[in-house]
Amino acid sequence: MIRVSNLSKRFVLHNQSNAVIPVLADANFNVFPGECVGLAGPSGSGKSTLMRMIYGNYLAQSGEILIGNVNVAAATAREIILLRRETLGYVSQFLRVVPRVPVRDVVAEPLLTLGALRDEAFERAEAMLELLNIPEHLRHLSPTTFSGGERQRVNIARGFVHDYPALLLDEPTASLDAANRDIVLDLIEGAKSRGAAIIGIFHDNDFRRQICDREIDVTQFMPKAA
Amino acid sequence: MTLPLLDVLGIAKKYGGRTGCSDVSFALWPGEVMGVVGESGSGKSTLLNCLSGNLVPDTGEVLFNTRCEGMRDTLKMSESERRRLSRTDWAFVHQNPRDGLRMNVSAGGNIGERLMGVGERHYGNIRRQAMDWLGRVEIPENRVDDRPATFSGGMRQRLQIARNLVTGPRLIFMDEPTGGLDASVQARLLDLLRSLVREMELAVVIVTHDLAVARLLADRMMVMKDGCAIESGLTDQVLDDPQHAYTQLLVGSVLQV
Amino acid sequence: MSEYNFAYLDEQTKRMIRRAILKGLAVPGYQVPFASREMPMPYGWGTGGVQVSAATLTPEDTLKVIDQGADDTTNAISIRRFFQKTADVEVTERTTEASVIQTRHRIPETELKEGQILVYQVPIPEPLRFLEPSEVETRKMHALEEYGLMHVKLYEDISIHGAIATSYAYPVKVEGRYLMDPSPIPKFDNPKMEMAAIQLFGAGREQRIYALPPYTRVVSLDFEDHPFDPGRADHACELCGAENSYLDEVIVNDRGERMFVCSDTDFCESRLNGNGEGGA
Numbered sequence: 001m002i003r004v005s006n007l008s009k010r011f012v013l014h015n016q017s018n019a020v021i022p023v024l025a026d027a028n029f030n031v032f033p034g035e036c037v038g039l040a041g042p043s044g045s046g047k048s049t050l051m052r053m054i055y056g057n058y059l060a061q062s063g064e065i066l067i068g069n070v071n072v073a074a075a076t077a078r079e080i081i082l083l084r085r086e087t088l089g090y091v092s093q094f095l096r097v098v099p100r101v102p103v104r105d106v107v108a109e110p111l112l113t114l115g116a117l118r119d120e121a122f123e124r125a126e127a128m129l130e131l132l133n134i135p136e137h138l139r140h141l142s143p144t145t146f147s148g149g150e151r152q153r154v155n156i157a158r159g160f161v162h163d164y165p166a167l168l169l170d171e172p173t174a175s176l177d178a179a180n181r182d183i184v185l186d187l188i189e190g191a192k193s194r195g196a197a198i199i200g201i202f203h204d205n206d207f208r209r210q211i212c213d214r215e216i217d218v219t220q221f222m223p224k225a226a
Numbered sequence: 227m228t229l230p231l232l233d234v235l236g237i238a239k240k241y242g243g244r245t246g247c248s249d250v251s252f253a254l255w256p257g258e259v260m261g262v263v264g265e266s267g268s269g270k271s272t273l274l275n276c277l278s279g280n281l282v283p284d285t286g287e288v289l290f291n292t293r294c295e296g297m298r299d300t301l302k303m304s305e306s307e308r309r310r311l312s313r314t315d316w317a318f319v320h321q322n323p324r325d326g327l328r329m330n331v332s333a334g335g336n337i338g339e340r341l342m343g344v345g346e347r348h349y350g351n352i353r354r355q356a357m358d359w360l361g362r363v364e365i366p367e368n369r370v371d372d373r374p375a376t377f378s379g380g381m382r383q384r385l386q387i388a389r390n391l392v393t394g395p396r397l398i399f400m401d402e403p404t405g406g407l408d409a410s411v412q413a414r415l416l417d418l419l420r421s422l423v424r425e426m427e428l429a430v431v432i433v434t435h436d437l438a439v440a441r442l443l444a445d446r447m448m449v450m451k452d453g454c455a456i457e458s459g460l461t462d463q464v465l466d467d468p469q470h471a472y473t474q475l476l477v478g479s480v481l482q483v
Numbered sequence: 484m485s486e487y488n489f490a491y492l493d494e495q496t497k498r499m500i501r502r503a504i505l506k507g508l509a510v511p512g513y514q515v516p517f518a519s520r521e522m523p524m525p526y527g528w529g530t531g532g533v534q535v536s537a538a539t540l541t542p543e544d545t546l547k548v549i550d551q552g553a554d555d556t557t558n559a560i561s562i563r564r565f566f567q568k569t570a571d572v573e574v575t576e577r578t579t580e581a582s583v584i585q586t587r588h589r590i591p592e593t594e595l596k597e598g599q600i601l602v603y604q605v606p607i608p609e610p611l612r613f614l615e616p617s618e619v620e621t622r623k624m625h626a627l628e629e630y631g632l633m634h635v636k637l638y639e640d641i642s643i644h645g646a647i648a649t650s651y652a653y654p655v656k657v658e659g660r661y662l663m664d665p666s667p668i669p670k671f672d673n674p675k676m677e678m679a680a681i682q683l684f685g686a687g688r689e690q691r692i693y694a695l696p697p698y699t700r701v702v703s704l705d706f707e708d709h710p711f712d713p714g715r716a717d718h719a720c721e722l723c724g725a726e727n728s729y730l731d732e733v734i735v736n737d738r739g740e741r742m743f744v745c746s747d748t749d750f751c752e753s754r755l756n757g758n759g760e761g762g763a
Binding site for chain 2: 056
Binding site for chain 3: 305328339347370371
């Protein structure tokens, strides 16, 4: 489902004396449907960068990132927008939303964008929020006022509300308690069993061992010179 | 792949010796929002005015996928055709609602004007649609007979949007639509615009100098400097991994809240 | 009789005005710009109408002048005397006997015939002016036949008053093309504009002339669900008893008692004298 080949990346900081920072060289790996793969390596080794490149958030210098039959590294903005809408989900550590928009709208938005009926989308959003223990009285509020853990759960609800065939999870459980972590575990297991290809960054070692079918050590992709 | 709704090819405009904008090209599909960012004087507004027919560019083509005749160069259309397009399939939202509204005409009349402009002659229908649109832009229906002069800035801007969208346009040009509004009012407007774009599958070209607005509203982004489009791509990609020195400076100069 | 050129204006000016009139007749409802002259009367007293009349009159003509339908008001009398003095033409108060009728604010009740010319005094010829201040823009709207804005005005009327409250200068569409201000005649008179006589409109201050050839189609704007209604008085004239004429409300004494009488004095008198031209 996800096929990364000969991928490399460097940052050029034009305004800081044109510093060139190579972060990734010649990365190669595949992720198959129904599989959860963890990215491993110390901080600064390029896990998040790699994930962001797969999402199309960062540009690649060379190589290919195939998701289904779309090469993210060479796709037009429009193709990536469609890919993100239908195929590729992403749960980041941050939640970026328009202030004042209620939680249930935030969660339902991916479905509405896909053309779902309003009632169905909201019903599904409510179910996700219920599952993730966001109390009913908070659901008409904007998540901008929420605690870190609550925001994270809203983010997860949004990422799992549509059955994306490919999912990227950037520390989805970082600020969650044990009970909620187990719920997320179930969600990921569910996604796997329906055949989603999942790439995740999990700092929680127990969690990683529980959920990941295998791990990819990103230090092997670090440029030799660095 | 389907044809784009708007296909812009090599637009250039000079003001005497000075460059307004030079060689700008892009294509836009239904449901896409493209943000044009850059500092004052970078050519954003010149570009927007060239696209929307307010200015005639020196060179270039602005192809629009018309309902009846497919792709047409709007610059080669007769003035009557272009004006008809701009009150049916196109819309223009000005930064200052005063420029886009008739301040001495009631809210209902403001919304109804485009309908009457395309031949609607049934008062009851016009009024019903005006009411419906007031509701959609979150203005109480009992304000339908009030003039915009009695409205707050945010309400005026929402009224301007309703007035523009009542004929179901497919392409909207926006010039700093949230400029000059308080933060809370701005958020409400952004939310409204997002849902309208989604529900009506609108294509939008939005000029703004506010990168936060661009991030929340635009799928794609074009960065302009000295009249040239120096970088374009997915909004989050341009903002998070800017390639051009100027874009890096622009993104790096934003105050974090 | 006098040192004036016939009908006050010099021949060059009259030719210029006639060219504008002919152009106006050729394009019914279109506002033709013309080089309006200073006249020996203030703007607002009919300088446009007077210039059109001056260019139209021939020595054989018989002139009638009315203001608000009446031949005996100050404005009507002074204009009539002006042409008596400068053109020495016959004058009359009888609608049927006049070949040229200059009017302000009314169309005579008596139906006009072929061969007659009705000259209107127009203060503001542009019907779109109150909503669109730019002349460049209104001209473009006429050129491209973009008249939605006029309905905005009618919409506003209905939304505020529950009905189209415009009761004079009610906008019309001419031959399905040009939007035209009929001058400040009551909307009661609008249906009369489809007539056998030539109608000429002169706006002196605004420097515009427009015209309607005989039998031109003139349609008052409206909405499907609020059709045009010319309205009618709920009284009969208290002098002649006419039930189908436009009435003035006149205060008759210091106690504030009032009566309703025909605004068209000639029509009223004809009926009183039993001449019957006014019909009933």
